[in-house]
Amino acid sequence: MRPGDTAVSGPVGRGGLRAEGIRFLLDRRRALAGLVGWSVLESGQTFLLGYALARALDDGFLAGRAGTGLWWLGVAGLGVLAGAYGTGRVYGAVAALVEPLRDRLVTRVVRTGVREADGGALSRLTQQVEIARDSFAGLVMVSRSFVFTCVGALAGLASLAPPLLLVVAPPLAAGVGLFFVTLRPLARRQERFLAADEALAQDLGVVCPGLRDVTAAGAEDRIARDTGALVEAESQAARVLARWGVARVVCLALGGRLPLVLLLAGGPWLLDHGVSPGALVGALAYVTQSLVPALTALVHGLGTSGSRLTVVLRRLTDSGAGPGPRSRADERAVCGPRPPSPHRAGGAPRAGASKADAPKAEAARAAVSWVPPLAGASGSVPSALTLSSLTFAYGAAAAPVVDGLTLDLPAGAHLAVVGPSGIGKSTLTALVAGLLEPVRGEIRICGRPVPGADAAARRVLIPQEAYVFTGTLGENLTHLREDAVPEDELLAAADAVGLLPLLDRLGGPAAPVEPAALSAGERQLIALTRAYLSSAPLALLDEATSHLDPAAEARAEGAFAARTGGTLVVVAHRISSAGRADRVLVMDGPRTTLGTHQKVLRDCGLYRDLVGGWEAVGETSRAGAAGDGSQPALPLGDPDGVDAVAGAGLAGDRRHVVAHGPVGQVQVPRDLGDGGPLGGEGQHAELASGQRHLGGLQEPEAE
Numbered sequence: 001m002r003p004g005d006t007a008v009s010g011p012v013g014r015g016g017l018r019a020e021g022i023r024f025l026l027d028r029r030r031a032l033a034g035l036v037g038w039s040v041l042e043s044g045q046t047f048l049l050g051y052a053l054a055r056a057l058d059d060g061f062l063a064g065r066a067g068t069g070l071w072w073l074g075v076a077g078l079g080v081l082a083g084a085y086g087t088g089r090v091y092g093a094v095a096a097l098v099e100p101l102r103d104r105l106v107t108r109v110v111r112t113g114v115r116e117a118d119g120g121a122l123s124r125l126t127q128q129v130e131i132a133r134d135s136f137a138g139l140v141m142v143s144r145s146f147v148f149t150c151v152g153a154l155a156g157l158a159s160l161a162p163p164l165l166l167v168v169a170p171p172l173a174a175g176v177g178l179f180f181v182t183l184r185p186l187a188r189r190q191e192r193f194l195a196a197d198e199a200l201a202q203d204l205g206v207v208c209p210g211l212r213d214v215t216a217a218g219a220e221d222r223i224a225r226d227t228g229a230l231v232e233a234e235s236q237a238a239r240v241l242a243r244w245g246v247a248r249v250v251c252l253a254l255g256g257r258l259p260l261v262l263l264l265a266g267g268p269w270l271l272d273h274g275v276s277p278g279a280l281v282g283a284l285a286y287v288t289q290s291l292v293p294a295l296t297a298l299v300h301g302l303g304t305s306g307s308r309l310t311v312v313l314r315r316l317t318d319s320g321a322g323p324g325p326r327s328r329a330d331e332r333a334v335c336g337p338r339p340p341s342p343h344r345a346g347g348a349p350r351a352g353a354s355k356a357d358a359p360k361a362e363a364a365r366a367a368v369s370w371v372p373p374l375a376g377a378s379g380s381v382p383s384a385l386t387l388s389s390l391t392f393a394y395g396a397a398a399a400p401v402v403d404g405l406t407l408d409l410p411a412g413a414h415l416a417v418v419g420p421s422g423i424g425k426s427t428l429t430a431l432v433a434g435l436l437e438p439v440r441g442e443i444r445i446c447g448r449p450v451p452g453a454d455a456a457a458r459r460v461l462i463p464q465e466a467y468v469f470t471g472t473l474g475e476n477l478t479h480l481r482e483d484a485v486p487e488d489e490l491l492a493a494a495d496a497v498g499l500l501p502l503l504d505r506l507g508g509p510a511a512p513v514e515p516a517a518l519s520a521g522e523r524q525l526i527a528l529t530r531a532y533l534s535s536a537p538l539a540l541l542d543e544a545t546s547h548l549d550p551a552a553e554a555r556a557e558g559a560f561a562a563r564t565g566g567t568l569v570v571v572a573h574r575i576s577s578a579g580r581a582d583r584v585l586v587m588d589g590p591r592t593t594l595g596t597h598q599k600v601l602r603d604c605g606l607y608r609d610l611v612g613g614w615e616a617v618g619e620t621s622r623a624g625a626a627g628d629g630s631q632p633a634l635p636l637g638d639p640d641g642v643d644a645v646a647g648a649g650l651a652g653d654r655r656h657v658v659a660h661g662p663v664g665q666v667q668v669p670r671d672l673g674d675g676g677p678l679g680g681e682g683q684h685a686e687l688a689s690g691q692r693h694l695g696g697l698q699e700p701e702a703e
């Protein structure tokens with residue numbers, strides 16, 4: 001390493017950066033001299049371009065001496081060859097300047113990376129070093145090219161005819177001057193834009209992988225607000241930058257186009273005042289072939305590479321070369337300081353949560369706070385859930401999945417949604433959760449519209465795939481609560497939902513949880529208990545108990561149904577869920593049937609098919625009652641109402657979830673009672689294949 005290559009230590013400000021840059025260049029005087037030498041050869045080519053063209057016309061072709069004209073053109077050709085050779089050597093000289101810069105920066109970041117033992121930071125920083133090298137090389141090339149092109153062209157103009165210099169030089173100087181005046185404010189705006197872009201990229205890097213969790217936690221409004229603010233900030237920075245970008249156009253027009261216009265418009269006058277036609281053509285060649293391209297490269301190159309280099313160098317030299325931005329920001333050399341993430345404001349990652357999970361967990365942490373049911377004008381308590389002519393389709397030309405659905409659920413109601421697979425049950429819950437917007441109609445939870453400012457606080461959606469993060473069990477369970485949850489409340493919730501055995505086994509609320517070490521059913525129990533503990537009055541269970549055994553499912557649903565002030569909507573995974581609900585909504589394409597289990601059983605053929613057939617009611621009911629004796633059967637034919645079915649479980653269900661008729665064209669025997677004539681293994685297999693057509697209403701797992 002050379003003496004001047006010692007790594008810089010400590011933060012370096014703007015002034016320090018400039019001084020260090022000058023020192024760096026002074027240390028490389030030889031490389032700079034080589035660069036100048038080869039650039040002179042290049043500028044000789046520029047000089048010859050217009051001069052030889054003027055001579056070829058004036059002394060050759062216009063004077064009737066074609067040989068002389070061709071000779072001068074040959075000279076111009078040789079100039080091009082010499083210039084090309086010079087350009088080739090220029091690259092070598094630029095490399096002699098750029099590579100030491102790269103080595104120096106790499107040394108610095110490797111030291112930092114090794115010291116901090118952070119491989120990721122090291123990789124990002126070395127990537128930024130490459131960006132710095134490329135930007136520096138670009139900067140050297142365009143500024144050098146502009147200077148030597150100007151020297152060659154202006155010398156050529158002066159030697160052809162001094163009036164030409166007077167026409168071209170002033171507007172060129174004005175354009176270049178304006179460019180340098182606007183360079184600093186423009187670079188600052190560019191930096192601001194890059195910083196805003198980086199902040200947005202970092203925010204999206206946290207939010208996007210956790211979108212499912214954000215949705216599950218009902219944090220959409222908050223995330224949309226926070227990320228939206230960053231989008232708006234970037235948009236604002238881009239607009240300001242674009243306004244300043246207009247200055248570049250003015251520079252180019254002034255320095256490049258105006259000389260051309262003046263030469264053409266003033267052509268007759270110039271010709272009358274001693275400028276030869278060849279000299280005028282030579283001047284036009286200088287402007288169009290040399291000055292305009294060089295000025296354009298300078299304006300675009302210096303504007304972009306310059307500010308990029310400044311930003312990257314500051315990032316690399318400031319504060320011991322911190323790790324810098326990730327993701328998209330690295331690719332774009334977007335460096336600026338990282339603003340605090342709005343999602344982290346006021347909330348450090350929970351103790352025990354892994355680094356990887358913390359952002360997800362924070363993103364998912366929704367402000368689900370209790371919103372008391374609003375009293376109407378009359379003082380009456382509004383319905384827990386109201387759907388008015390709700391209509392939704394997945395596309396403008398698509399058939400509606402939900403069509404004119406009207407529904408009113410009082411607080412404390414327990415609704416089961418059933419229907420064939422793909423009929424729209426999850427779509428309905430997504431609409432109620434505010435994840436989809438209706439095409440027509442209205443949704444209200446506790447009297448307030450969905451979507452709406454605080455809609456997410458009034459419902460909690462538990463999807464089939466349960467979200468559990470690395471942390472303590474207690475952190476997982478209280479994730480949706482803003483306030484501290486007393487341990488006895490937590491234990492009571494765990495007991496109600498059926499989590500207590502797992503809680504004991506893991507070692508209590510303070511025990512660490514490793515999501516991958518839990519079964520799918522255990523994860524569902526944790527998610528269910530978390531939702532149970534949340535303050536949201538409406539719980540939406542979208543096949544959220546699919547991995548639980550029937551008894552555990554019954555217990556969890558029962559807990560939600562009994563939750564104080566709680567209203568429950570269950571997309572039924574098993575038909576037994578419908579039996580436990582006080583209302584059943586059967587979705588059958590655009591047709592829907594709503595009522596108590598008994599009423600729907602009477603009125604809806606599809607529901608009868610789903611539960612085993614109206615005709616088989618008495619028989620199956622009896623068979624169910626004689627099942628394992630531990631749980632009452634689904635009372636298909638019992639007109640006394642739904643109360644009797646609470647807790648309907650395995651034995652009854654297994655007899656009833658037998659479809660015949662139109663559902664999925666499944667032809668399954670009606671009676672598969674244990675010990676019956678069709679109760680062998682082969683029939684179980686047949687039933688299992690039939691289940692897949694039963695619209696999410698599945699038979700309990702085969703024993």
Ligand SMILES: Nc1ncnc2c1ncn2[C@@H]1O[C@H](COP(=O)(O)OP(=O)(O)OP(=O)(O)O)[C@@H](O)[C@H]1O
Nearest residue numbers: 394401419420421422423424425426427428695696
């Ligand atoms: N994002 C989407 N874009 C377009 N169509 C969709 C989308 N999501 C669902 N659908 C369609 O909407 C219909 C209803 O789907 P949905 O998931 O609501 O049914 P489901 O009753 O919940 O089904 P399952 O019981 O199998 O979960 C289906 O035909 C499905 O293909």
